[in-house]
Amino acid sequence: MIAIESLTKRYGATTAVDAVSMVMERNSITAIVGTSGSGKSTLLRMINRLVEPTSGRVLIGGRDTESEPAHRLRRRIGYVIQGHGLFPHRTVAENVGTVPRLLGWEESRIRARTAQLLEALQLDPAVYSGKYPHQLSGGQQQRVGVARALAAEPEVLLMDEPFGALDPIIREKAQDDLLDIQRRFGTTIVLVTHDIDEAFRLGDRVAVMSEGRLIQYDRPEVLVTSPADPLVARMTGSSERAMRLLSLTTAGEAALPLNGAGIEGPSVPASASLREVLSELLWRGSECATVIDAEGTPRGRLTLAAILARGRSR
Amino acid sequence: MSTPGYLLPRRASAQEGPALPRIDRLGALLTLVGAAGLLLLPFVAFKANRILPGDPRGLAQVLPLWAALGCQATLAVVAAVAVLAANAPLRLAAAVAGLVVIALALAAAANGLTPPHNLIVRIAPGAGFWLLLAALGLLATDAITRMRPGPGTRVLLLAVFLGGSGLALAHGTFDDVSIMREYAVNASAFAVAARQHILLSVGSLGAAVVVALPLGIFCHRVPRLRPGILSALNIIQTIPSIALFGILMAPLGALAAHVPLAAAVGIRGIGAAPAVLALFLYSLLPIVANTATGLKRVSPATVEAALGMGMTRWQTLMSVEIVLALPVILTGIRIVLVQNIGLVTVAALIGGGGFGTFVFGGIGQAATDLVLLGAIPTVVLAYSAAVLLDALVELLEHVPR
Numbered sequence: 086m087i088a089i090e091s092l093t094k095r096y097g098a099t100t101a102v103d104a105v106s107m108v109m110e111r112n113s114i115t116a117i118v119g120t121s122g123s124g125k126s127t128l129l130r131m132i133n134r135l136v137e138p139t140s141g142r143v144l145i146g147g148r149d150t151e152s153e154p155a156h157r158l159r160r161r162i163g164y165v166i167q168g169h170g171l172f173p174h175r176t177v178a179e180n181v182g183t184v185p186r187l188l189g190w191e192e193s194r195i196r197a198r199t200a201q202l203l204e205a206l207q208l209d210p211a212v213y214s215g216k217y218p219h220q221l222s223g224g225q226q227q228r229v230g231v232a233r234a235l236a237a238e239p240e241v242l243l244m245d246e247p248f249g250a251l252d253p254i255i256r257e258k259a260q261d262d263l264l265d266i267q268r269r270f271g272t273t274i275v276l277v278t279h280d281i282d283e284a285f286r287l288g289d290r291v292a293v294m295s296e297g298r299l300i301q302y303d304r305p306e307v308l309v310t311s312p313a314d315p316l317v318a319r320m321t322g323s324s325e326r327a328m329r330l331l332s333l334t335t336a337g338e339a340a341l342p343l344n345g346a347g348i349e350g351p352s353v354p355a356s357a358s359l360r361e362v363l364s365e366l367l368w369r370g371s372e373c374a375t376v377i378d379a380e381g382t383p384r385g386r387l388t389l390a391a392i393l394a395r396g397r398s399r
Numbered sequence: 400m401s402t403p404g405y406l407l408p409r410r411a412s413a414q415e416g417p418a419l420p421r422i423d424r425l426g427a428l429l430t431l432v433g434a435a436g437l438l439l440l441p442f443v444a445f446k447a448n449r450i451l452p453g454d455p456r457g458l459a460q461v462l463p464l465w466a467a468l469g470c471q472a473t474l475a476v477v478a479a480v481a482v483l484a485a486n487a488p489l490r491l492a493a494a495v496a497g498l499v500v501i502a503l504a505l506a507a508a509a510n511g512l513t514p515p516h517n518l519i520v521r522i523a524p525g526a527g528f529w530l531l532l533a534a535l536g537l538l539a540t541d542a543i544t545r546m547r548p549g550p551g552t553r554v555l556l557l558a559v560f561l562g563g564s565g566l567a568l569a570h571g572t573f574d575d576v577s578i579m580r581e582y583a584v585n586a587s588a589f590a591v592a593a594r595q596h597i598l599l600s601v602g603s604l605g606a607a608v609v610v611a612l613p614l615g616i617f618c619h620r621v622p623r624l625r626p627g628i629l630s631a632l633n634i635i636q637t638i639p640s641i642a643l644f645g646i647l648m649a650p651l652g653a654l655a656a657h658v659p660l661a662a663a664v665g666i667r668g669i670g671a672a673p674a675v676l677a678l679f680l681y682s683l684l685p686i687v688a689n690t691a692t693g694l695k696r697v698s699p700a701t702v703e704a705a706l707g708m709g710m711t712r713w714q715t716l717m718s719v720e721i722v723l724a725l726p727v728i729l730t731g732i733r734i735v736l737v738q739n740i741g742l743v744t745v746a747a748l749i750g751g752g753g754f755g756t757f758v759f760g761g762i763g764q765a766a767t768d769l770v771l772l773g774a775i776p777t778v779v780l781a782y783s784a785a786v787l788l789d790a791l792v793e794l795l796e797h798v799p800r
Contacts, residue, residue, distance in 0.1 A: 159707060159708065164704070164707035166707065167700075169704075173698075174719075174723060184709060
């Protein structure tokens, strides 16, 4: 758990971050979203003290981050930046092993952990360990950056626009991979982005920042249904907020019991969002869809009316 | 080389027919230069003693007819290759063959012209020999450049060149040539001068690295002070070397006179102290500037990542920033080393020692051979240093960064 208590950063007369207080739960993903200059990166960088706060404090697991030297603190916190920042003169394996080596792990343990992480990120260790960053594609470099940040089993992972340099198709894949990794390692992730879609897709909770202040910090659906500020409403997009709301719920979550009804209409996977199901129904001119699980077994049904009810503000 | 008619550049452009091979412009120019040297200028100068002006002799006058013809025929073949061949290894082989032939011709001429047991007569290389040497040397360098050899190969070529020349000198092939006569008289002084020369240039470089590296890092960290520091060093760089040696003589002399400890450790107004100090001052700018530039070129994202991973500032500097800036820093060190090897020559004026002793001694005595005894090893030393450090820089650049 990360507790931020009235954290403020001033540069001369300008206030980059203005008395922000928030709590990020353990094992969750918090997405901080805002325009450039909103102070979101500064806020993130105050968590690992790359920026020293003017006032206020940060507690990680109840412990004040000021209670130890900054470099020791940072070794416990994973950090991923845009454009990956890999060391160009070191191989993939050496890059991933950076923090374990700083912590003085044994070589055999570093090797095992490196191989485990590269595999988890779908980079065959036998192929990629000895390569240099410039020999990798943008997506691969980004994954090595994530592997490096996770190497020393940090409790917290900070990500500053981690997917900003990727093209849209690779970006979506990278976002899915991040969700997988988060589930697998149970890391507490704080992610900064200017992309509201990315924030909604990844964040268990989303924080909206503007001009150094935290405007709203809540579950994504709350941001859509009851925006605290016109800015939040504008960001979530008033013209398509119903659709955005639908995209936050999966077919599996919204499925109605089958109640003996037969297979009706098109089959949709339980992991699909209601937005996708709605689109499918409109396309087929169908009133009803059957929700199937990964094995293809019918698990429930969805009607057009049930989906529409979910897209209404409550 | 005796039939240079077909080399005229006009014909090269006028006849672009498919039957004729392309004419190499550099080869044609070098052939003209070499031919002029061979045909119009004396190959050697015969001097009754070391300071008398020489009596010019052509190649045909100093070698037996068969040898002179063989030499000319070889050079003609070299010229043909230089003009017509595009194959770089072939061009290099031709240039090396030409160099060996003129070197042997010089040795043979010196041998033949010197009366037995006569140590007073001097057979000096003439203007024609030097011109041929320059033309063939350029041909060889150009051929090597075209082959684009890797750093290892270049060092190997240098070693072969130095080894070959060294073997020939040790064997006594050139003992009758005037410069080697001068060497024979000054052999022990030569060894001392060589040691002094290397010590002065490398020592002042070492001292400069110790000061300039931190200063360059400081310039990078405090960009506000960078212009001031660099312009101060720049001003030092603009002082002519002789003037700087002179300027330093007075304060160092005063220091030695008033501080016994300074005198005891060898600091005097003349000698090695002002030489090392002046070379040290000249060395600062290239290393400071290159260190600052090299560090600036390291991607900020990489540095931020290093700090974000939990490296200390010192670890970030040593294992990331300096390592990534190393090729640029080494380029600065290479500039300084080559510059110092040249400048040490001037240091002889204030008693600094080194090969300059022979150069200025030779100028004073009007003995050209003595000047060359100082100048040639200086050039070889500077050239070797440049090749070695260039190879090192390239090797480091090939490490991905």
